[in-house]
Each structure stands twice: as C-alpha cells, then as structure tokens.
Amino acid sequence: MRAARLHTFDETLKREELLQLEELPNPQVQEPDDVIVRIGGAGLCRTDLHIVEGIWRAKVDRPLPYILGHENAGWVHDVGTTVRLVKPGDPVIVHPLATDGTCPACRRGEDMHCQNGWFPGISHDGGFAQFLRTKERSVIKLPANLEPKDVAPYADAGLTAYRAARKASEILKPGMTAAIIGFGGLGHIAAQVLRSLCAGTIIIVDTSEQALKLAEDMGFEHRVMGGGGMVDDVKRLTEGGADAVIDFVGEKGTPEQGMAMLGRGGTYYVVGYGGMVQVPTIDLIFSEFNIVGNLVGNYPELSELMTLAAQGKVKLATRAYRLDQVNEAMHDLIGGRLTGRGVLVP
Amino acid sequence: MRAARLHTFDETLKREELLQLEELPNPQVQEPDDVIVRIGGAGLCRTDLHIVEGIWRAKVDRPLPYILGHENAGWVHDVGTTVRLVKPGDPVIVHPLATDGTCPACRRGEDMHCQNGWFPGISHDGGFAQFLRTKERSVIKLPANLEPKDVAPYADAGLTAYRAARKASEILKPGMTAAIIGFGGLGHIAAQVLRSLCAGTIIIVDTSEQALKLAEDMGFEHRVMGGGGMVDDVKRLTEGGADAVIDFVGEKGTPEQGMAMLGRGGTYYVVGYGGMVQVPTIDLIFSEFNIVGNLVGNYPELSELMTLAAQGKVKLATRAYRLDQVNEAMHDLIGGRLTGRGVLVP
Amino acid sequence: MRAARLHTFDETLKREELLQLEELPNPQVQEPDDVIVRIGGAGLCRTDLHIVEGIWRAKVDRPLPYILGHENAGWVHDVGTTVRLVKPGDPVIVHPLATDGTCPACRRGEDMHCQNGWFPGISHDGGFAQFLRTKERSVIKLPANLEPKDVAPYADAGLTAYRAARKASEILKPGMTAAIIGFGGLGHIAAQVLRSLCAGTIIIVDTSEQALKLAEDMGFEHRVMGGGGMVDDVKRLTEGGADAVIDFVGEKGTPEQGMAMLGRGGTYYVVGYGGMVQVPTIDLIFSEFNIVGNLVGNYPELSELMTLAAQGKVKLATRAYRLDQVNEAMHDLIGGRLTGRGVLVP
C-alpha cells in the first residue's frame, strides 16, 4: 500500500519532504480481535507537526521510520476470528488508542488511561496510508449519514474537544459562563458541543478577526478579541469572572490569562499545550480555583460525539488533500494557510 | 472586655509583643440576626502569623488596629430579635465567615464564596477576646459532649482540612490511594476525616520523625519520610502513583513533588500556601491531572465535622494558653515549640 | 384589598362560586425580612382544584377560609428593615415556599425541604389577591425583559417541571432518550428545559392530538400518541426502552406504562399525582430501575429557570383572567377549555 512515513525529525519544520511517500506491505490481521481498516480519511493535526519536531520523544519513545496519522476513519477491510462488532464493509471511525480492555482503567470505561494502550500514528503505524491495523475495541460503526473523510478529525481533535467541553458542561448551569480561548480546530468543536450539552453562556475568545467572524456566523453571540484586554473584557461580560475557561492554546500567556478570567470557585480546563501553568498557591486557595487537564476522550465519548455529528448538532470544516499531497498539507498547516481541519484521502 | 489587637505589622515576627492586650468595650447586637458569643476558646493559626507579617494585605485590606482570632467557639451571650437557631447559654462553634444568605453562592450552600461575606479575625474584630460579634447563620450548636475550648481550631483549620479531605474522598474507591503531605495541625485532621469518609489507602508524608511517630500512634500504617526520596517512595507504594495528593505545605517544592507523585488521572489538592504551582501544560494533558484549590469549608461541612468529632472519629490535639499569654503562644508557634493547635482561653 | 378565598370544600367541583371574592385588609410587614408583593399575576393550577376538592387536607391542615394562589409574581411593595436583596418597585417572581434559611435543608440549598417552611396559597394566604406577604429569601428579581403576569406560572408549575427535567438531564448523554408523558402545562416546559440542558433525544407522549400538534410546532420531532400502544411505540423508537421517563400524569395507568417503557438501568421520574406506583420488587432489581419523586424546585433552580426564560430558551403559553373572573377561570380549567396556563391579574 501507499503510506507516508517519518524518517528523520526536523526541529525547524523547514524541510520540504517532512514525510516520505512509500510503497509498503499491507497490515494484516495478527490477533483474533484485530480489525484492518481501509482508510477513507486521516486527519492532519498540529500534534503531527510536534512529532516531526521531536517534541513527543520525551513522552513516547518510538524508533523511526513509521507512519503518522492518528485521526482515522474508513471502512472495515478484514477482521480477526472473534470480532463481532463490525464486519467488512462497515464504515467506521477509529478511536485513537488501542486498548487492552482488561486493565482497571479500561474496566471503568476510561480507556485512554489503559495501562497497555498503544497509539497508531504516535507509537505505532498510523493512518497516513491506505490501510490501518487496529482492534475491535477501537472501532465505532458510523451512522448512515456520516462519511469517513468528513469525520476523521473527530477521532482525536474532536474527541479531545468533546471531553473537555463535556467536563465543563457538568458545572455550567443556566446563567453561568464559559470562555473558550482559541476558536480553531478544537475550539470550534468544543463551542458547539458545549452549546448542545448545557445552557451556560459561551464567550468565544480568539486573536483572529477571521475566527471571530466564523464564531459569529455559527451563532455565538458573545465574542472577545484575544490579547491584552481579553481578561478585562471577559470579567466585564461575566460580571466578575467566568465559571469555566477552556484553553485550546495553552501557551504564550494564555494559562495566566485564562486563570485571571475566572470567578471565585471557577475551573480552568487546559487542552492546548506548549507553555506552563504557573500560579501562586495562595491564589488557588483564596479563590478556590480548579485546574483540569484534558487528554483525548474515551470510547463512549467518541460514540456520543458521533451521535451529535449525525444529529447535525456539531459540524466540522474540513479541507481534503490527496495522500500524496501530505507534505503540501503539512506546510499549509505550518504556514497558517489551512483553515478548517486538513484530511488526507488515499 | 479584654482583647488582643494588632497595631502594627512586623515582617520579621521578632517583636515580643506582636499583639497588644487591651481593655475594650464589649461588642453589642446591632442587627436582628446578630449573635454575641462569649469566647470559650480561640484557635491560634499560622494565618495569624501571616497577618502579622502583612502578607494578607494584598488579599484583604483592613486598617489597624483590630482583634485577631478566626477560630472561635464559646457560648451564646446575646442574640438579635429574629434569631431562632440558638439562645443565650448554648455552646456553639463559629463558622469563620459571616455571610449574607441571599447571594447566589449562599443560596447554593457554598457560603464561603459569599459576595458580601466578612471574616472576623481577618477583616473584622475576631475572637482573641472575651466576646465576639457574629451572625445567626454562622453559629452551630455543639453536641453535648464537645467543649468550646477543645473544638475551636476546627472552625477554620479543621474545616479547611475537612473540605479538602471530603473532596478527595469522593474519588477514592477501595484500592485507590491518597498521599497527605504534612501531618501537622491540618494534615492530622484531614487524615482522620479521610479514614472516616472512604476506604481508600492513606499514605502520610512528613519531614519530621515526631509527626510520623504520631501518625503511627494514630493507626496510619503507611508512612513516608519527606524530602528528596518521597516521590519515589510514594510511587513505589502505590505501584505507579497516587490517585490523590493533599498538600498541606504548598511551598518549598511540595507542589512539584506532589504532582510528581500522581498516577494517571490523579488529582493534586492544595491547601498549604506560600509557594507556586508550576507545571508544563503538556504534563497536565498527557496524564490528565487535576489541581484543586481549597478554601475553608461551608456551614454544612462544619456541621458534619462536628458530628465526626462528637462521634470520636476525629480527634484534635490542643494546647491551652490564657488570653494574656497570646504573645507567648505566638512565639511558641514561630519557634516550633507548639505541638498540636494552640487555643487561647479568656 | 380584593382577594379570592376558599370558604368550603367541594369534592364535586360543581359549585359555581368555588372561591369567594372579598375585600380584606392588606397584608403588612411583620418581621424584618418580610416582603410585601403587589401581585402582577397569579397562576391557576390543578393543585388549586385539588385543594378545593379537599384532597390536600391529608397533607396540609389549614383552617378555612384563606386565599389560594401559589404561583405568584409582581412588584415589591414594601420591605422589612433588614431586606437588602430587593427594594420597592422591583419586579419579582416569588418562590412558592417561605423558608427559614437556617435548617439543614436550607443550608444545603434544598429549601423546599425546609423544616419550618410555609406555603402561601396552600398553608397560608396566597396570591389570588392584590397583595401577598412573603420573605426576602423567596423573591427573585426579574430580568428586564420579563413581565410578572407572563412568568407567574413558572413559580410552581414551571419550577416543578424544571427540577424534574434537570434531574433527568444529568443522566441523558447524547444518544440516550427521554419520554415525556403529558405535554400539558408542566410537560411543555419540561420538554423545553430538557432540550436546553442536554442533548438527549426527547419523545413526547400525549393522548391529545392538539397537544402533539403543539409539540410539533415547538420542534419536537419524536411524538407518540398516548394510550394502549404507547409502550410499544416508545420501545420501538428507543430500540429497547427509554433511559428516562418523566410522567406528568401520574395516574390512570401511566406509572405502570411509564415503567414499562424503560430500558435496563432506566429511571422513572414522577411529577403528576393521583394514582399509585405499583411494581414487583423483582422487576426493580432485575432491570435495576430507579423511581424519582419530584417536588417543586429550590431557589437557585427558579433563578436558573428565569435565566432560560429571559434567554428565550423556554416559553410559556398563558391566558390572562381578571381576578374577579377567578371562578370562570377555574371552571374553564375543570372543563378542559383552558389551553396554556391561566393567570389571574388583579
């Protein structure tokens, strides 16, 4: 099959061929619960750039070369002998983590903390290819009105946004307020999820006029221009501070600013990464703040997100590239020329 | 009445007379829901030292002189015309915050976030005196087997420990583990509360042999010597990391160490203050950590704590001083000569 | 002032003058936290009929005569000396229960379980009059865009619907389903609340074509005709049973049918009353069902509902009568000629 592999890191991201297109053997069923997916779409994510930069080496030690792509959807191509959940031909989205199903975290339903999980596209071969090997526990059959190439980015970006927004929705009663910092790929999903899951008031914060215009078009009436004045603007709109802040940037000062926007007892949800959270313990105590880290969501959460997508409550802007355009797509993302989420279609 | 007032700040805490003993007029009922309490005991707290140092000026702007003492218990002396909850002679403990009862926080039961609350001993005259003015909403009638002078420190130190431990108890299922950093005044209450409210395993961490000995005597079988090796020790005992860490120190590296002890999905509860929480956003996300700030508890929580005390499930080591020994007591606290909580008895 | 009082019970509800219009002295401020409200609208409720029938005598022992009317809104007319939350002229809605604010239930925020609460219009004089006496703790200032006469029925009917729907919303994740039995005064509010608070699928069940037509007009796409086939219809639509059933009828077989509609682990919320819940213990166990009773909501919940109303997320159909038309209004309700909620305007 055709696949795009990472052979060497590039901290500068300046190399033209960040990934190398190659012809490789198809993945095969190895265990009774394996599922081989024919890729219909593989989302391109800022994390792919961070992997190329080598940032993830500290967290996941994976020898090169290997195939990137951790936001995958397609059709079931082949299944192991015990697989009952899906059959060849079924359209599926692939939960990003392959999990053992027997560790305590899996048994509580929190698969993403699986003690033996592996991550196609991060620790193992991923979906920038024609075929992908995953497990029965990781596939969700798509509702009839959803196409693999249109939903692939939900598998990771969407699911991460969903989990953070779902956590925030649990505290947001009518009259309470959430500020969303960053109305990009994840932020615009989180805003829609939040609007579906609760009646709290939503304030969109972004430094880009274009992003705020998109927020307006999507019906988000409270918007704040990012930058120096955003803390004051949010405090004024909320009459004292937000109950929840969801930060999809997580660097360049947004953690400090995000926490400064909170009202008493408020919670700062961090999703974006790169920077530091730095806060005096006395501030945490005096106003009784909470800070909540957010990893990708679990399998039931991905099912729930697919339900929202099928019901039209959450929509996603994507831009399709052919698999052989993968380097062009990555450079578009680096250069800020990619609006919406890029999806590679083999 | 006799009272101890702060007239000037002293950053060094070296002055012999940190507070000044004076004869002052008794506080009087001013509003229909006022309650005048004859003090039976007033707890001495490290926060009193921080007030003398001037550290709290950034948070609470209060002109000098005024009477310190925010951990108060005694007997009802006089009541306003609408007070029904207590009558003169009733033994009571005093919730540290006087609250309006009508703001949204009060209506949800979270009085300590009251929009109009005032804090006797911090923002108003407190209980290092013979009498204290508070409100009906702040007094809890004591069970028959509890004496004011024995329970006064529960009003703030105990309540803060209770709230943090109660939050942690909600996630600690059997087989899960909490590490408590600092087995001093608050920590030893939190440990007892935690043991009462859940079946999670408790690990006591302290840098003092004496504190660990006390923990042993109180039946806490898992103990770790604080310092350089404590992170490794906790990770080994918990086979990978604690589900909860409650930090009663909050400075000198314990926030970093506390977070380093956590297992995936774990929560760091911070109570002690003075230092900074500094953590890369990627760490919060990758392991999906939470950080929870803890202010003093609400009124129902203080009632619950009094129930535990009356049932003998939580015990408190106190050392009584006469009110005119207040400066001696404070210097004992500064000099590390005060084991247990100091209580001033007028 | 002008007021409508109940002088004698009438089990048959056939008497023309069910309530008697009289001239009575205005209520006066008696305690420092009293609030006198000039009534702008008082909702008429099926409970008023049940009171006239004498059904409530078993629950609340109240000598006749007295003024009915427990769904009240208007403008503050006079206040006691300690009232700070509102001032004369403020438009307010009145929480149906006057509460002490100091009992354990009040302190936890669950005012409707107040140990010393009294219920204007049920245990004390109510709002079918020009003025009403209530307490500071019971009034909520109205947002600028809401009129007392338009919101009065939210005070009890709306609040009860809100509380039941809010409880159900907490379990309804995307893809889960709630059936609402009875799309009348409470049911049509509950459906709108549920749609605002969660993304669960909503099925409207009613025996009236007209009610189902209204549900369609309000955008509820899943509707089932009540009666013999409704259990099967709901089970088919939900592929096995609903996760939540909210029953606003509560008699004539709906409890049995409502529970028969549930899927495994499902919850039956009962609001309407008159009949019996009768279920074999083995059924409760085998499918692990829950049954949840619902009283009127607490004060924060009424605030939240007012927020939803002000935001246009919940709308209420009302029909205004003059206070001197109270008996006509009651007979319209008895005769099924009153669509929407009746509101008496003095």
Add this chain to the structure above:
Amino acid sequence: MRAARLHTFDETLKREELLQLEELPNPQVQEPDDVIVRIGGAGLCRTDLHIVEGIWRAKVDRPLPYILGHENAGWVHDVGTTVRLVKPGDPVIVHPLATDGTCPACRRGEDMHCQNGWFPGISHDGGFAQFLRTKERSVIKLPANLEPKDVAPYADAGLTAYRAARKASEILKPGMTAAIIGFGGLGHIAAQVLRSLCAGTIIIVDTSEQALKLAEDMGFEHRVMGGGGMVDDVKRLTEGGADAVIDFVGEKGTPEQGMAMLGRGGTYYVVGYGGMVQVPTIDLIFSEFNIVGNLVGNYPELSELMTLAAQGKVKLATRAYRLDQVNEAMHDLIGGRLTGRGVLVP
C-alpha cells in the same frame, strides 16, 4: 467431573434430591478468551432455591438439566490463546456475568447490563461442579491472603450488597442515617461495606434476636427489632426519618415499612425481592422520595470488594459443605438451619 444438576422444578422444595449429582465431561476452552476455573468454593444462595421453585423461568428461559452455582471462586485451570490477565494456577473469584465487552453498557463499565451477557449457574452451567467455563473479562485474581472457598459468596451475594451499599454511601454524609432491613447474608456484608465507605450512622433492623446479637458483636450500636414497631423506632432514632433505607427482604410488607421510615428526600434501596412496591404517587412527590433497584455489581465493584476483604474491612461468615452434600445444604437453607453463607467445596 462431578457436578450437581437441576433436572426438574419443584415448587414445594420438598423433594429430597433437589439437585442430582452426576459425572459429566469437563468444560473445555472454546474461544480464545475462555477461562476454565477449577472450583475452590461455590456459594449457595436463596436464588438457587428460587430457580428450583421455577420462579426465575419468567425472567430467564433455560432448558433443563443444567448445573446451578453462580457464586464461584477457584484456581485457573486452562486459558484460551488470547488470555493475558491470568494464568493457570492463579486463584480467582468469578464475576457472575460473562459479558461481551463491546456493547454500550460494557464500554461504560456497567457490565451487568451487558446486551449479550450470560449467567453461569442461571442461564448456563454453573459452579456446583469441579470445573467452570467463564471468560477472561469475568475473573479477578485474588489477593494473596484470600482463599477461594472463603470468598466465593462475595461473587454474587456480596457484590449485590456492595453495589447497594456503595450507592447509599454516596449520599450519606456525617450525621445522616441509613437503616438496613435484614441482617442476613447480604445485609451483614452491606453494613460492613457502608461502615467502610462513609461515616453515616447505621441502624440494623432484623426480626431475629440472633441476627441483632451478631450485629452487636460486629460493633453496630444502633439496632431495632423488626416487626410492627420498627417504623416508629427508626423514626425516633433518626429524629424524623432515615436518609437511606436498604431493604434486603423486599417482601411481606418491608417495602411499605421501608418507605415509611424515610425522612424527606430519602431514598429506598431495594435488594430483596418477592413482594411489591406500592406507593401513592402523591407520597413520592410530597416528600420527594427515591426508589433505587439494585442488581449485582460490575467488575470494578467486585475488585473493590475484594480489596475490602483483603484489608479485613469486610468479613463473611461461611459454612462449608462437600459438593456431594449439596441437597443437605439446600435443605439446611430451606429449614433455616444454615447461619452464614453455605459454600460447596468439590
């Protein structure tokens, strides 16, 4: 192998040979995730009697003959090719339900609502035998200090008690009260679990002096003799009603009595079965009661219970019989001669 099978129902339970001892072929690994357990102990349960009586035919349609026994523990004898969690020789307890691991209920961690679950000893061959076939997902490795024959009854009776007590523990704050009706096999486990998981006050209700004596010996200080006066006794002890009632009888009037013991907002947890819950809807509403059905617990809950047992926080009185004494054991249970839980040891 040796096994005890049910060949014909007997409504009267008078037949001497209720089950027939036979020599049968050993169960074999059929699927890659199968586990064959060599039985160390199989608990005897009142449900076994109900099965013999034919009561369960309405719920589970299972042709005769088959082997009873749904509370099983032992040692792993053989495993399928994909089993990683255990290896031959490991001591295990067997979760009573064999589940698919892929349905929505399993993915949320609530295995006992599995859409494709099967129940050894109820729907399939059980553990009154030398060997049992189950699945990897159903076995939990025992801590070193627990013996299979001592823990077998935890697999169903203990787990059911655990789940009900755990639910109740979530609402029982210090000062709140739970009444446990029935201090038999399940009740005495539930009481110990409740004492471990929360600080609520526990009242034991039983009609047997002997059971109340056992409760006293186990340190439960609040005890009430069952029968006509028990409602009043509990209401007096709780000053108005219990916050939680857990009913392990569920027939002969205990549902009505159990609900009559509740205070406002209280919850009735039903575990025992046989009778009916019958309650006027107005009572459910007026006092805002909840009724909670309880099936057996999920896999993580069985792990938690094993932790409590290993820590000595929950103890179980058992009486061992040889497998060939199965009919004697059953008649001892019928005749009330079996104190503690009976365990069959092959």
